[in-house]
Amino acid sequence: MKKTITYFILSICGLAMVIPFIWMLTTSVKSQLELNKGNVGFLPIEDQVTYEENGVIYNVSKVKTEGDSVYVHLFDEEMNRVSSYQKIALADIQSKQKVRLHFENFKTAFNKVPFRRYFLNTIFVSFSVVIGVLITGSLAAYAFAIMRFKGRDFIFYLFISMMMVPQPVYLIPSYVLLNNLGWIDTYQALIIPWIANIFTIFLLRQQFKTIPDELFDAARIDGCGRFKTLWKIVLPLSKSVISTAAIFGFIGSWNSFMWPLVMTDSPAIRVLQVGLSYFSQEASSQTALLMAASTFSILPLIILFLLAQKQIIASFASSGLKG
């Protein structure tokens, strides 16, 4: 009994969490006409009002009812208006409900602005950032964790204190800096400032420190140099932390919005989030198209999440324990 209540509450709350996504999906396959009529529930059901004349079936839009008769606009199958304010008998109009899924919304939304370009840009930027973060991160973490050198702790704490600074604080001076470098509206502006991640360095350092000293001694005796030790011993032993860092880097880069909004302008290098934001202003009344665009923008990360949910959740959970 107690278990049942627990499950019941969890289900209700779970439903509340996913309702926006469900509604996004159901709305993305509706016609704009239905939405404007106020048919905004979850089911993609359409009221189809038709009128048959000389064997041809017309779609009907009622204007005004007068006793037994009604003034209507008639439309053909493609919703082109055939006649206006035609007076017909109310009894001749047939009305039925029909499930219709407008999958064409996805295609329309995708082609309305260069979403293909935005996707490619985002993929390029995200992968570059992840690769950069892993390279700079494992090199620095290796030095911080294993090597002894002057100023090590000072530099490390300087790094950590930089991690505390929130993005909005350095956004404006970064713009000034990138502007002076001539990088505004280039891929460099989206990639280079992000190819070192202090959190990744921190995460990898913690992992590298757990590797027993004996392994390094053995490597040294065998004549294994520093870099070879990193490549052949340290990294293979740290696969799960590396994938954690990669996941964080990828999700962060894919979803970043404020930085690319400020640092880029032309559609040619616009990333998905910024493109989606512009699209939402351009097509603000096209609810169905906006939902379709939101759906295909979210989809890649949802798929990634479903494929690696255990790993992703564990990664996020570990960020709390160490923080």
Place this chain on the structure above:
Amino acid sequence: MIKKKFDFGPYLYILPAAIIVIVFRLVPIILSFIVSFFDWTITGPGDFIGFKNYTLMFQDSEFWQSMLNTFYLVIFVVPISLILSLVFANFLNRIEKLKSFFRSIYFIPTVTSMVAISIVWKIIFNQQTGLANFFMSQIGIDPLAWLAESRGVFDLFLANFGIDFSQFITNLSNIFGISYNTLYMLLGGPSLALFCIIIVTIWKGLGYNTIIYLAGLQNIPNVYYEAADIDGANKITQFFKITWHLISPTTYYVLMMTTIVTFQVFSQIYLMTGPPIGGPLGTTKVIVYFLFDKGFGESNDLSYASAVALVLFAIILTLTLLQKKLEKKVHY
């Protein structure tokens, strides 16, 4: 003894990361201090103007409104998110079957982009074609204007009981000689529009906080509960006497992370509110949008925006240091 040659190796390993951190973090932070004391626009540096940007800011009513809105966000989002996530985590901790399923469900909003999800929520709160008013109509409640409503939630709430809030404010305003608008903003609570932002912000961060709490709960050894069972303590007593105390380091973490993140809310304001963004009547303008607008909007005043950014930094830094101090006190 042979003096060892100075070893450059370690520095070479740090170099790539250090270059990026210094050039794109340290330098900008130092730069923002400098910029904030100059009359600096997009065309380049101008005259040294001392503290003028700061004095201007503290006299700017728009700045104070943004601050107040940001505080409203934090004050509502943080406690609600904390309590809900702790409750969720406790329920999740009690079950075995479907545990990872529910965990994933709660977590989906965390990995999805704020931009896409803001677009969805904006339409949910749309007056005519939104889901929120559709639900309200199903259970027979009058539709609300949601994101278009500038009236405060306390005002709206009291209006349900026929209490004339604006009359009350007018009286107070006459007594204390403070302007009506200022009093209304302070006592009327966040506007309904800002409350929509509060809901979305809680919803977005709930999954993350739940996962953090769940990890914390799983670290509590079972022996405490077994002992409490023997002593005959019920589940609720156990929660307040054991769980709440042992989970306190996690609570501090969640508290601080949520506060810091909520202070930096931007995307949902940019995408859900307006036009103009921050509307209606500036009741959803938050501090990060304010600095964005000052820096990159019409006025394009990068130095003024830098000053705002540094104030934000000061607030967040103070909170972080405060947390570090408190955390030491409560560590079990």
